[in-house]
Amino acid sequence: MSLDNILTNWSRYRKGAEEGGFHEYEHQWGMVVDLNKCIGCNACSVACYAENNLPVVGEKRCGKNQAMNWLRIERYWDEPDLEPYKATPTANVDAWIEGNPPAKKTELKPSMPSSYLPGLLELEGKSFTERVGFDGIKSEFQDFGASFLPMMCQQCHAATCEPVCPVAATYHTPDGLNAQVYNRCIGSRYCSNNCPYRLRYFNFWSYYEDAWPEPLHMQLNPDLSVRDKGVMEKCTFCIQRIRVAKDKAKMEDRKVIDGEFSTACVQTCPTGALVFGDMQDPDSHVSKLWSYHQVERGKTKQSKENKELRGYRILEGLNTDPSVLYLERVREV
């Protein structure tokens, strides 16, 4: 620990802060999610659990919102003014099909977790079906109009989680990824509070103690760690796979080829709703989709020539500059 070493490091740190992160990216990994193709099967989520050593936390902790689903499928019910569902009380479906839409309109409200606003947003029962699952959990759901939204870390280029971490445990890599250093994390959880997507998951317990009872521990992925209590974690775009691919390309003295590897969720998606790739490579599938849909990085509002193009980024108005492009679901109305 020479004085020289300290001064060099300090000036490097200062310089980095002034210039605001990396300027020359080696890659910019990005994703495209086609909601037209998503069937809400949750296979991506399961693949993520298997690939990234995510603990299955059990019903009780899941009910307390302490689950670790890095990739979650959000389910939304249709808004009440979407046409076919507007005038369709569940009980009169048959009548409607026969061409006699009932005169009385029943309002449908978007579903919310029943723990939230219990008295206020009481669902009116008529339009929602109450069912008791095999495990005794009572659930309510609509018979029509569910939409699915797979949400994984958006790998924002202007990530709100990065500047607030007191120990710089989360930072931007030259790969254009928003990295989380488990070993550096002290668990202040500020990053999660400042993530507008709420996509950061905290190890509230030592989940590993009961998540993989023997012999299940044998299926853990050796390419990455099993996290202990007190650290934040989130989707990494399967950074372990990225590393392997980059190393292999380097050894073979070539660039990473598009489609050479993909993340666990992309690999698993049965309908091909997810596409992963390097956005710096103009020939990659991802880049082509982004440019086809006229969505550009670094903007808070896209100016599309063709308004029919489906591409959008979630909450991009907040200037988080996410790396995941969503393609709107189109339905007949």
Place this chain on the structure above:
Amino acid sequence: MKYVNEKDINEEIKWAQINTDILQSLQNPRKAYWIAIAVCLAMLSCAVVAEVYQYQTGLGVADLNRPHMWGLYIATFIFWIGMSHSGTLLSAILHIIHADWRKPIYRFAEAMTTFSLMTAGFFPMLHLGRMWNLYWVIPYVSDRGIWPNFRSPLVWDAFAITTYLTSSALFLFIGMIPDLAICRDNVTGWRRKLYTVLSLGWQGTDRQWRHFRKTYMLMACFLIPLAVSVHSIVSSDFAMSIMPGWHVTSFPPYFVAGALYSGCAAIITLFILLRYFFRLEEYMTVALMEKTCKLTFAIAMVWTYLNLVEFGATWYGHDPVAKEVLISKFVGPFAPYFWAMMFFGSVLPFALAFEKLRRHMATMMVVSILLNVGMWLERWMIVGPTLSHAYAPEAWNFMWPSIVQWAIVFGSFGWFGLLFLIFVKVFPCVSMYEVKEMVFHRRREAHAEVAEKFHRRAADVQQATGRPSVEGA
């Protein structure tokens, strides 16, 4: 209006009497004191048990969850930091504007500042997932060249709070030196040894007084901007974030006003307790109580105003998400606590506007505690609703804090009480030398000729002995 000419303090009181009255508070404690200590220890042990359990098991036992990453810990942290501000208000701000009525009551307020900071400091530590790595927030020179992230408001917090704690403890100590010398001259045993060391050889010479005054004034001037900046920085934990309901420009003044408010309410509570238990009616007079109440009322109105500004700005602003959070405060799951906060924070202080109520100690005791309940709720209403109702609808939910969180919050009051109880028995909780100054000035104003006869400068030659006076040392 019949009390308009009421005196703040009896100016006929003899200086020796002042010493006697205040020093009796340091005498061996009575039974009630030990009971109070036991109660505080019991409360503290609740927190210790809860914290050990949480440390061993993980933060899951606090029932924190994904949107609710911060719960009562951070709310109570802001509460205690806020509590610390009024000591500085009384001791430094009122000092530089020469409001001498602060003199009999500032010492315990300043102690309150230091102790509430010592309480507040625990919360950001014990809310960490990996508390044992806390020191990574400090910019120590590391072999690996790793520094904390200076852009993070949490790092600013760490700097601001440690600076404020050091300065306010130093200010408390410096202001106490002449009194410690009086104690030293009046006690025996271990106390004498302690005060001899602490009084730093104070003799009360002109030279010492000159240095003392300068230092005290300098510290006061240093502490005022510090106090304001500390709570502004605490507010930037929220204001610097992107979350609706947190990302509010008016947060820094709002936090400072809230801080002074809860601090003043706590001063009223402790004022009444000390006045009653130490029989300090001569010093902590009803007139001073009235002045403190008026000050609290004024600050309460400032707080109310800033609160309404925040609501108004959100309501008429063009941020639908922030507005939704505001509406969820009004009618959502937090509504009972929100309206309780509005009642205790903005309606109840009108009790302080009535002379009859202000002068009734039992009423004021209840009111001041309820004001602080309101201020604690306010902090919870800052942290809770935004987390429960932010951008991502998937994560909308309501968290009721678990027994572990409540135990730690409860225990923090025990810890504060314990520190305060020890303080009032070891150190004079009323500033003797400053009460003398106050009496001196009031006497001179009232009867100039008597004052001329009785008071000389320390260096004046006494007629009887021919030696310089050491009175008042």
